[in-house]
Amino acid sequence: MLETMLSRHGRQVFHFSCRPAILLVLVFFLGGCSALDLSGKTTGRSFPPITDSPTRGYHYGKFVWADLITPDVARAKTFYGGLFGWTFSQYDRYTMVINNGKRMAGIVNIAPASEKRPQPLWLPVMSVADVDKAAAFVRHHGGRILKGPLDMRGRGRAALVQDPQGAELVILHAATGDPADGKPRIGDWIWNEIWTNVPEKTAAFYSPLGNYTSMKVGDAYEILLSENRWRAGIRFIFKDPYKVRWVLAVRVADPARILTRVKKLGGTVLLRPDEPPSNGDTALIADPDGALLMLQRWPVDTTEDVQ
Amino acid sequence: MIMGRFWWLVTMVTGTGIILVLAGCSGGGYSIYSGYGYPRYGYDLGYHYYHDHDDYYEDRYEHRQEVVLQRREERADRIRNMSPEQRQHLSNRLQQTRPQRLERRQVRRANRPVRNMGRPRPAVRRR
Numbered sequence: 259m260l261e262t263m264l265s266r267h268g269r270q271v272f273h274f275s276c277r278p279a280i281l282l283v284l285v286f287f288l289g290g291c292s293a294l295d296l297s298g299k300t301t302g303r304s305f306p307p308i309t310d311s312p313t314r315g316y317h318y319g320k321f322v323w324a325d326l327i328t329p330d331v332a333r334a335k336t337f338y339g340g341l342f343g344w345t346f347s348q349y350d351r352y353t354m355v356i357n358n359g360k361r362m363a364g365i366v367n368i369a370p371a372s373e374k375r376p377q378p379l380w381l382p383v384m385s386v387a388d389v390d391k392a393a394a395f396v397r398h399h400g401g402r403i404l405k406g407p408l409d410m411r412g413r414g415r416a417a418l419v420q421d422p423q424g425a426e427l428v429i430l431h432a433a434t435g436d437p438a439d440g441k442p443r444i445g446d447w448i449w450n451e452i453w454t455n456v457p458e459k460t461a462a463f464y465s466p467l468g469n470y471t472s473m474k475v476g477d478a479y480e481i482l483l484s485e486n487r488w489r490a491g492i493r494f495i496f497k498d499p500y501k502v503r504w505v506l507a508v509r510v511a512d513p514a515r516i517l518t519r520v521k522k523l524g525g526t527v528l529l530r531p532d533e534p535p536s537n538g539d540t541a542l543i544a545d546p547d548g549a550l551l552m553l554q555r556w557p558v559d560t561t562e563d564v565q
Numbered sequence: 566m567i568m569g570r571f572w573w574l575v576t577m578v579t580g581t582g583i584i585l586v587l588a589g590c591s592g593g594g595y596s597i598y599s600g601y602g603y604p605r606y607g608y609d610l611g612y613h614y615y616h617d618h619d620d621y622y623e624d625r626y627e628h629r630q631e632v633v634l635q636r637r638e639e640r641a642d643r644i645r646n647m648s649p650e651q652r653q654h655l656s657n658r659l660q661q662t663r664p665q666r667l668e669r670r671q672v673r674r675a676n677r678p679v680r681n682m683g684r685p686r687p688a689v690r691r692r
Contacts, residue, residue, distance in 0.1 A: 449684035478681045493681055507683060529682070540683030554683045 305413035306349045308383075310361055313435035316385060319468030319484030321450045322436045323383035324363045324506055325428065326355075328547050331367050333524070337545050340523045341516065342445040342508060357445040378549040380506045381418070382450045382490075383428040384468060385436045389415040392429045392467060396421070399463055421463055423502040425452055429467075439487060442509045448554050449507035451491035460492050460502075505542075507552035513541035516553060531555075 308323045328334045331353055338344050338355070346365070347354045353365035368378070386392040389407040396419045397403055404426065406417030414433040420426050442448045454460040461472055461480055470482040470489065478494040510516050513531045520527055520543045528550070529535070529542035536542070539555040647655065658666065 451683070475685045476679075476681065478679045479685060481685065488684070491684065494679075496679070534678035534680050535682040537680045537683050537686070539686075542682065552683060556684070557687070 303350050303352070304411040305352055306347075306354050306361065306364075307412055307434040308361065308414075308430075308432050309434050309437050311434075313438060315435050315438065316387070316432075317436045317439060317485060318385050318387050319470055319482070319489050320385050320436060320439070320487075321382045321447070321490060321506075322385045322430065322432065323428075324447060325381045325383065326363065326365045326378070326549060327368050327381060328365060328378040328545070328549060329368055330547055331365050333546050334365055334549075337523045337525060341519055341525070342510075344445060358443055360446075362446060378545070378547040379426070379503070380549055380551060381426060381428050382504045382506055383416075383430050386429045386431060386467070389417050389429055389431050393417045393419060395467060396429075401463070421452075421460070421502075423454055423456060423460060425454070425502050425504050427504055439485075442556070444509055444511055446509055447506060448509035448556055449491065449552070450489075450504060451493045451507070451552075452502070452504050453493050453495045454502050455495055457492050457494045464490075464492070503550070505550055505552050507540065507554040509556050510553045511555065513539065513553040513555050517541055517543070 326334060335346050335353065339346065342357065344362075345356045347356060347361075351367060354361055355363035355365065363380075393403050393407050396417075400422035402420040404418040404420055406419075407415055407429075408417070409415050412433065414431050416428055416430040418426065418428050452460060452464070457478075457480060461482075464470060464482060465472060468482060468484055468489065470484050472492075473481045473483060475481060478496075480492040480494075481488050482490045482492065517527050517530065524546040526544040526548075527541065528544055529540075531538055531541050541553045542550065543553060544550055644652070644655070661669070
């Protein structure tokens with residue numbers, strides 16, 4: 259094929275013995291191009307896309323991914339693998355979490371004594387149409403940009419931000435599109451909620467960011483909707499033992515029963531389902547390194563689509 | 566002399582007075598108690614001395630006496646089987662007026678822990 263490309267109109271341009279050298283030059287040239295930082299701001303490593311196959315569809319405002327920031331990836335894998343049956347796939351230094359054959363999260367290593375992020379946590383990833391504009395919005399409305407916006411090769415353009423009250427999250431425009439809306443299976447994400455003691459301010463900040471409409475549920479909860487689907491919740495915390503933060507929920511069959519496994523695997527049970535403020539179907543746990551996570555039972559026969 | 570001239574007037578006035586007094590005494594229909602004889606009146610007065618409706622009905626409807634006694638036994642059993650806390654609660658409750666009870670209920674509701682962690686159940690959408 260190369261010979262055909264180089265010989266136009268049947269005329270031999272290069273001698274046959276030159277071909278290996280040309281091949282080598284081409285290989286190096288292409289390799290150099292791929293390593294070149296063309297955008298000006300690109301991460302050196304590549305990341306796995308958030309969907310198994312490209313969807314090219316976007317659901318702005320939806321929480322499409324989550325990353326666990328932890329100092330001990332091996333311990334996290336043992337804990338979450340034993341608790342939910344998650345499996346893991348290694349991408350360079352990034353660990354991808356798979357539930358029932360479907361990718362759903364990632365695990366990122368941080369130094370144990372890192373002052374920047376002293377506490378391990380689950381970071382929710384929100385889909386936005388334009389990361390740069392969203393980051394500018396965050397900055398303009400009292401939030402902070404902790405990193406980015408930058409192109410994460412293979413993943414998309416992203417930024418790690420902090421809202422005005424201090425809750426951290428990632429905003430992302432995925433390269434391959436967002437995962438389609440569907441019903442969560444056991445072990446999948448079922449909910450994201452932000453705990454805040456200033457719910458009005460929180461709603462005022464996130465509504466334009468995710469293009470949400472909102473719906474109040476009682477005095478102490480507000481649901482954020484986009485595309486007429488429930489995307490996240492704003493939970494009013496009267497007292498603030500856990501600081502303002504995003505908390506993610508995994509769907510489980512029975513939160514009370516799984517708690518015994520949490521203890522066996524080295525985690526901590528912070529709230530049982532029968533303890534308020536749990537609504538009877540939720541439990542709050544911390545993994546062995548202290549990252550908070552909610553477990554929630556969800557009716558199997560519900561007709562409601564989630565995320 | 567005057568008496569001699571108006572004897573007929575004195576006789577008419579006195580006679581009318583006597584007739585009216587006699588009519589009143591016979592329960593002729595102008596008193597608020599007209600139509601009620603003494604025994605009935607006295608019985609109704611007796612009702613006001615009872616604080617318990619069951620007891621009232623017990624007297625009034627003798628055929629329900631068994632039911633009334635059974636209820637009284639059940640009530641006594643309930644109180645007997647109460648825990649000390651429940652008995653104290655009942656005692657406190659009986660010592661309170663209705664506005665006091667309502668106020669306490671409102672305070673309890675306000676202090677009730679909010680169960681708002683996690684995705685709300687789908688039922689809230691139907692509200």
